Amino acid sequence: MTERIATFRAGGRDRYGLVTEGGLVDLTPEFGARFPTLREVIEAGALDAMVQAGAGRAPSWAEQDVTFLPPIPRPDRIICVGVNFPDRNAEYKDGSAQPEHMSLFPRFPSSFTGHGQPLIRPPENDTLDYEGEIAVVIGKGGRRIAAEDAYDHIAALTLCNEGTIRDWVRHAKFNVTQGKNWDRSGALGPWLVPFRDAAQLDDASIETRVNGELRQKDALRNMMFPIRKEIAYISTFTTLAPGDIIVTGTPSGAGARFDPPRYLVPGDVIEVEAPGIGILRNTVADEC
Known part of the structure; x- marks a missing residue:
């Protein structure tokens, strides 16, 4: 079974541990004094030690009794890669070939919620859209990392629904930041899967379903x-x-590209799935 490590809220506090078929093994009592969050676990290279410590233990919490949170609280950087599939580039219908350099933009931690939680549609605009993606979590930092060494710097994989307020990405000529950072408009999770083999990415696929429709x-x-x-x-x-x-890019098929557009509405269920990682599931709700 794939090793899965989650951040969650239970019993009135934030915790982390292993996700098993029977529930969640809480490892916060054992590791929390040294590593307040999974960010510090990753920084110390202690993911494997944590997995080994939880192996075979009885669950501490049933899954229905916890609230999943984004796996890494307060990362220094969340950097998203835009328009990274050829079909996605073609959706723009501007006749452009593959660009020489990738498009990038930042997202703030507050723009994400966890697995099982609603994406929030704000009152200012109703063009909330979905973008299913695989995200990589850096384990070993570095500057000017060579491409051939890049996988050595990955600690874990997770999933992202890079929710976007489409009208707000058009508010300026060159940037999309304001359409990408509405509070709780996207989701990360449901957990981390340790990165151990190049095939986890080289052979990976991603799909997004809305109300069961691919x-x-x-x-x-x-x-x-x-x-x-x-x-x-x-x-x-x-x-x-x-x-x-690093949120690595979404395929074609976002709601904005339908005619007419098919934006998300309250009650919708969005599932982002990658074999070997899992399913990130969220609903939609209007901001209260």
């Missing part, structure tokens, strides 16, 4: 900018740190 599906091998190149390029201009998250 909307997005593609293989990561089709990316215009593979993850090795993403890490190399990003680390050229910023020093990556343990716990940083």
Whole structure:
């Protein structure tokens, strides 16, 4: 069974531990004094020790009794790669070929919620859209990382629904930041899967379903900018740190590209799935 490590809230406090078929093994009592969050666990290279400590133990909490949180609280950087599949580039219908350099933008931790929680549609605009993606969590920091060494810097994988307020990405000529950072408009999770083998990414695929209908599906091998190149390029201009998250790109099929657009509405259920990682599931609710 795939090793799964989650951050969750239970019994009135934030915790972390292993996700098993029977529930969650809480490892906060054993590791929390040294490592307050999974970010510090990753920084210390202690993911394997934590997995071994929890192996075979009885669950501390039933899954229905916990609230899943984004796996890494307060990462220094969440950097997203835009328009990274050829079909996605073609959706823009601007006749452009593959760009020489990748498009990047930041997201703030407050713009994400956890697995099982609603994505929040704000009162200012109703164009909330979905983007299913695989995200990589940096384990070993570095600057100017060579592409051939990039996988050595990954600690774990997770999933992202990179929820977007489409009208707000058009508010300016060159940036999309304001459409990508509404509070709790996206989701990360449901957990971390330790990265142990190149095939976890080289053979990976991603799909997104809305209310059971398949909307997005593609293989990561089709990316215009593979993850090795993403890490190399990003680390050229910023020093990556343990716990940083790179959201690697979404396939074609987002709601904005339908005619008419098919934006998310309260009650919708969105599932982002990657074999070997899991399913990130969220609903939609209007902001109260």
